[in-house]
Amino acid sequence: MAAAPIYLDHQASTPCDPAVVAAMAPLWGEDFANPSSRGHRPGLNAALLVDQARESLAAALAIPPHTLVFTSGATEANNLAIKGLCEARLARGRHVITVATEHRAVLDPCRYLERLGLSLTVLPVAADGLLDPAQLEAAIGPSTVLVSVMAANNEIGVLQPLEAIAAICRRHGAAFHCDAAQLVGHQLIKPLELGIDLLSFSGHKFYGPKGIGALVVAEDLELAAQIHGGGQEGGRRSGSLSTPLIVGLATALDLALADAPGRAQRLGQLRDQLWSGLEQLGGICVNGALEPRLAHNLNVSVAGVDGSRLHSGLRRGLAVSGGSACSSASGEPSHVLIALGRSRQEAAASVRFGLGRSTTEEQIKETLAFINQLLAKLR
Ligand SMILES: Cc1ncc(COP(=O)(O)O)c(C=O)c1O
Structure with a gap:
């Protein structure tokens, strides 16, 4: 061969880090109970593990634990952030801004909203791949409900000026979504302190498992659920939580940041x-x-x-x-x-x-x- x-x-x-694989291992077999089954001990044990993982992730990102919504990865987190925020703010405005170099998991939900009648501005970048905040300042207006700019580019690795972008969004009352799939686990990021309202990430980008990620949703930010069902994650994302993947995500982030x-x-x-x-x-x-x-x-x-x-x-x-x-x-x-x-x-x-x-x-x-x-x- x-x-x-x-x-x-x-x-x-x-x-996947071998220590992450080891942390997940017993949760596929022996300790398999559904963390929503709080009526018996195995379910309560699973719920405890999910709570501990949520707290550990929250500590790493300097956010309150309840602002974390588990998803299947950054693609789903981006879809929830973009579609969920715009749907919740339909009465307030219908303009979305993003950038030409975003991942398709941002561009495609934005284009989907455009097909439904929202207006979309896709800002250009300079030859070095960076967004000039003056371009955003010129495009943002009273009807802008959401600005979506990634933290680190997945192809060229450049880091966008998040603080300047957050300040402009704040001044204009627009929510700031940041796809941080390529940054989380590689650099410390404290989204809420930076002024980011919605932050997406995915476990397999930092030596964690595939099929798990999360969206950070700033306190009191309106967000319409995109997956309806059993009401998990405070009704923001229904579906049984995967205890092994969530434990794997938290373990991976701890190890990656260390x-x-x-x-x-x-x-x-x-x-x-x-x-x-x-x-x-x-x-x-x-x-x-x-x-x-x-x-x-x-x-x-x-x-x-x-x-x-x-x-x-x-x-x-x-x-x-x-x-x-x-x-x-x-x-x-x-x-x-x-x-x-x-x-x-x-x-x-x-x-x-x-x-x-x-x-x-x-x-x-x-x-x-x-x-x-x-x-x-x-x-
Ligand atoms: C910047 C960025 N956003 C989103 C995604 C999608 O992540 P996932 O496939 O884990 O949902 C990726 C992965 O390629 C990415 O690099």
């Missing part, structure tokens, strides 16, 4: 090493600002090669992607890179490197040698 490719796609997903500063420092050095090696190969440019950016992300465009040949060559030695996991599935060039001003051809010949806990200096050297050989063949 061929050697396993070097995995550099940690922004698509991270492996080594986040050291990890960012180490991966930042490896990322810089990767970039300086690639730069020496010539005809390669970085997509997005190098600062402020997630330490574990690098995204480059390679001149003079065809995107599909580049990626079929890369696949033989590396697990990397061209854009987000979702845009690679559609085969379309990344809308994020197009928004930065790259041509379709440049966007297609782009590579996202997502470094992670398992990445070593040896792997970076092997990656550089592999790409060097590949480009010599392709150019």
